[in-house]
Every structure is written in structure tokens, then in C-alpha cells.
Amino acid sequence: MQAPSTPDPLKQITGAATSAAPVTPPARHGILARLEPYLYLLPAFLVFTVFLALPAFGSVILSLTSWNGVSWDTATFIGLENYIDAITDRRFQIAFWHNIVLIPYFVLLPLLLGLIPAAVVHQLKLRGARWLQAGLFLPYIMPGVLIGVVWAWILNPIFGPVNKILKNMGFSPPTWLGDFTWALPTVGMIGAWAAYGFCYVIFIAGLQKIPSELYEAVRLDGANTFQEFMTVTVPGLRREIAVVLSVNLINALRAFDIIKATTDGGPGDQTQVMALYMINTAFGANRAGYGTAIAVLLALITLIGSMLVLRFMGEDDA
């Protein structure tokens, strides 16, 4: 005798026979039905086209001209001359090199400053750490100009607290942002401060998905805290690390607002970077065509850098 069948809750909700054949949706007919999915994409596509694709295309066209940015009637087509000028321009080369130098500060340092505390909080299960998260994330949402202005005050050699404390301790501190040796590292440290909170929040979120059994397993094998970190935490956060590296690399390559608000590329050209040089040539020097070529080059460099990061981090995943 067969046991009475248990009511299928799904059947009770849907009224459909769970043992029946799968339901085939009604056939779609007509051009409107085929176009329907695209209609839902249309608003986003329009926004993308108007605010991204068309301006990007326009920029490429502008970059092929010699134009002072005042009246389009004065623009003349010069082909790739702006790109050749940029690549051979000593000041652009210096700016490019400074963006490369900023990568350890804007990318690696905040990654470490975010990863290590996140791992400590997670592995040691420190209580109350979540209250720190909002404060740590705050710099990331502050405008870069505001960050630059505030840090310029903090590092002011006359009335800023940093130098006052150092002088009271008997040191002779430099002028930081006005010093030829210290300006670029100082700007880099400001950028690291602005970004590490973002990294911490990303990693804390990512750590939640690492199964605790993995930690228990390695502990049973005799692993210490550092070994837990290297064998479980870091591999488990590979995707988050890829995101952080990619986002921060973009920020390093397009660094502008913090530098504009603190040193404006100085002293000399010690903190000159590509984005700032682009703005100064396009608008300050009335060389809009040349400045746009620098913008296109900057976009390409950023795109290649991001792709390399994702490819490097993605191969392990595969």
C-alpha cells in the first residue's frame, strides 16, 4: 500500500503539478515582441551613448586637431601629431612617471592597510570593530579637493599640528608639500589615507564568505595566525583583491584633485601628473587639441592597466 502523498507546498502555492512536464512559455510573435528586451535596455543605452560614447568619440576627433579651445573655426586637422608630441614631451614623460611612482602609495599601501586590519578583526573576532567601519570609510567618500585642503592645513609648516609636534620633539621637519624630496611621497600618503578605508570595508565584507571550517581545518593542521592568513584569508579574498587593485590603480593613474588642492603639480614639477598636465595644457595653455590627446592616452593607459590587473588576478581563478 502506498503511503499517502505528502502535499507539495510548491503545488499548493502555484497550483501546478510538480510531476507534470515543464511549462513552456507562450510563443512570442511579432517584431514588437522581439524588440521588447531591447526596449528595457534603451534608457541605459541612451545615457551611455549621450554621456560616454559620443563624448569619447568627440574627444578622439578633437585630439587629431590643433585647436585653442576658443572657437571651433580655428581648429585644424593635424592627424597623430598631438600623440607624437605627447610621447616625446619631456613634461608629459615626467607626469607619466609620477603616476607610476604613485601606484605603490595609491594601490599597494591602502591594500595592505585595509587587508591586515580586516583579517585581524575577522580572525581574532574582535568585537566592536563594526563601529570603526563608518569612520574608516569616511575619507573615501570625501571630495578629493576637501581632503587636499584639510591635509594642506595639517601639514602646514607654520601653523599645522604635524610640524608643531615634531618641532617640540626637537626635530627639524621639512615643509612636506613644499619640499622637493617629500612632496610626491606626501601626496602619495594622502592618497593612501583616502583609500584604505574603502579597502577595509571591501575585505571585511569578503571575509564573511570564507567558510569558518577552512580556518578550523588549518588550525587542526597546526597553522598559526600568519599561516591562516596566507593559506585561507588571502586566497579567499582573491576577487576582492582584484577589485581593490583595479579601482585603486585607476585612481592612481587619474590622480588629480588631491594634487590640485595641495601642490598644483609643484614644487617645480615634482608632483605633476598626467591628469593635471592635461587640464593645464587644454585650458591654461589654450591647447585643447593637445590636451585632449593626453586625455585619450590617459584613458588608454588606464584601460590597459585595469585589464592587466584583472587578467593577472583572473588566471589563478581559472
Add this chain to the structure above:
Amino acid sequence: MTLDRRELLKRSGMISAGLAIGASAATHTVAAQEEDSLVFWDTLNSPPRSEIVENIAAEFSTAHDGITVEHRGWTSEELVNTLPRSVEGDQGPDVAQVNNGEALTGPMIRAGQIIPLKDYAAEYGWDELIPPGLLARNMYSADGTTFGEGELWGVSAESEIVGFYYNRQIFADNNLEVPTTFEEFETLLAALREAGIEPLLFGTLDKWQAIHIFGEIQGTYTTREYLDNLIYRRGDASFEDQSMIDAADKLVEWKNNNFFLDGFEGINGDDATPLFTSGAGAILMQGSWAAGQVTTDMGDEAGFFLMPPHADGGTVLSVGGVGIPYSITSNAENPDLSAELINALVSEEAFNAFIDAGLLPAGEIPEDKITADTLSGDLYSNWNQALADDAVGHYLDWATPDFYDILTGELQKLLAGEVDAEAFTKALQEAYASSFDS
């Protein structure tokens, strides 16, 4: 959900109607502005300047029944970046401040974006407001290729001169007098440092004051003819001139003698003013535009003097010039009315309003406005003397459109000992010479 034809048409129609209503409203707004309003843009974006021009605008509006005068004050950088493209797109103002020289006036003339003011100058007497030496800074040839001569394209409401504000009490306490020669100035600066007082306050972190301190020293070695040829790009002046090399050497010498505020490289130019007014130093190098703030904070406890000449004689050209001039753009629907507005902005009423606010208007200051032993009195009497001697120099970054970055960068290197005077002037000359090729 399947979107049937009827529903699709209905929704498309609603969206289209909404867009059409919005577009027609915007169009109506733009059209209304063109018919019964005058719009003027400038960099007077904070009191007291903004209040002065807005009062003038309100009175102009009252006197011209039905005309609304709209003022918008921008930062200098915003205005330079926005104005030409706005005018190009027929969205610009009727009247605007247009930066002198190749920064903006030259390119906008060549693009047909501003109109010549020759006829209006004759009607309103604008070419008699200031001496020819200053007027030239608002002049360009008819084709917009030669700066400093030809026709008038803009009218300035203000003037500017860079000099030295000093703390009268500190001077009195240390038995110091306002220097009458360059060498006395050097002795005075050394004495202040010896007494443990910060001698000369300014900041170069945001770069612009580096141009001023160098220009002030260079002005003691130069001539009117050389400087005009250099800035007006007449082709026969070089940055490797001996006056430039001497000035660069002297600047380094002053720095090495600790005449400058300790840490000046790490503070912005505007940070030095509150340091001075709080008594942190004896002398502040600043422009006449700071007189209002210094007066507010110190009253007549501060005085003002210009860079003195060398003991062996000669005229000093102090860094300075005219304020950014007002021009009429090609977007102006009624150029005659626009010219009338400019005339109001440089009228005697405006002139007196600038004086009452402690600012420096364009033109000679009447004697009855000068009170001895006051800050404003010092400023105005020195200004009148500079006008009379044709001793108002130039801003050296006017030499080429991108010279600001090049000059300030090289000056910061010079002050840090990264380059010497010869390398400094060579770098400037290379940039200056190459600008003639482009």
C-alpha cells in the same frame, strides 16, 4: 509582461509629450532673457566687490525700466574655462571680464567672440581713464594678433599693484624706517631677522607669489622698454637678459640670507596675510587687493610701501597692472546698452565705491581721498606716484599662455637651489622662444 502595440504607443506618446513640454519651457526661458535682460559675468564673486557691482547693476536696472541686469561672479579659473565655449554656443553673457593678453583676449578677438570698443571709448572717454602705459594692457590690433597696441577691447574697473605691507608697531619697536633704497630694504630685512622677527612674509606652495617676489626684485634691474617688449611679445626681448639673471641671483641671495618667512615654501600665498595681521612677521608682500583684509584686521597699524630703487638711482617697475577688463561679447543683443553698463561699472560712482571699500580702482586717486599715515593713504599715494612715473610693471606669466606653470615651476626650483640663475633664465627663454613657433 508582453508590451502590446497599443500600450507601447501610449507610453511613447507620454514620454514624448513630457520632453516637448520641458524643451519648450527651457526655450521660453532663454528667449525671455535675451529680450529684456543684460547678463554680465566677472570674477567679483565675494564681498565687498560683488556688493559694489550688484548695487551698480540694481541702479542700472532701475534707470532702464524693464531691463533686468543679472550678475554672475565666478572664480577666475571657472570664467576662463567657461566663457569662450559659452559664447561659441551663443549661451554667453552680454558683458564679461576677459583675461588680458593671450590668456583669453587675443584668442577671443581672433575668434570674433568680443567686439572692439573704439567707438564707445571715444563716446565715454574710456581711453582717458588711465594712463597710456596701463591702457595698453587692454589693447590689441584689429586682427587680434598684436598685444599692447591698436584698439581698445576691454575696460578695467580696478587696478593692481604689488608692494609691502608693514607692521608700524614692529618698526617703531625696532627703530626701523620705511626704506627709501633697495639697499636700505636689505639692511632692514637683515635687522629684523637678527632681532628674531620674521622679516618678509609670503607663500609659494600655490605658486603665484613666487612670480611676485621675483618680479618685484627684477623690477629694480629692468627698464620700461625691455619689460614691455617682453610681455607684448615684440620679438626682440629675451629672458636671458642680464636684468633677469641679476634678479634671479638676488632672489637666491635673499633666500639664503633668511629674509623670507621660515617655511614659506609650504604655505599658500593667502595664508601669509593672516600670519602678518596676527603679528607673526614684520612685512607682508601682497597686492593692493589685500588692503581690505589688512585694514579690517589691523586698521592703520599697518602701512604700505613699494619696492624702493637701488641707491644709484633708476626707476622701479612694481609688479601690477589693470584689473581684468570688461568686454562686450558677440552674444550681446544690444551692444549699445552693454557699453552703457560697462560705463556704469567704471563710473565715478563705482570708482568711489571701490575707494570706500579700501580697494584700488583704475585711475589716479583724488587727493581728498588720501589721508596721511593710514594704510589706504599709503597705498593710494604710492599708487599715484607709480602712475605718474609710469612705474607699474607687468605680471611675468603674461609672456605666453602657458607661462604660469613654467615660470612658477622654475622659480620654485631656483628657490630650492635645484637650478642656478643661468639655468633658470635659459629654461624660461626656451619656453618663451618656442611659443613664437606655435
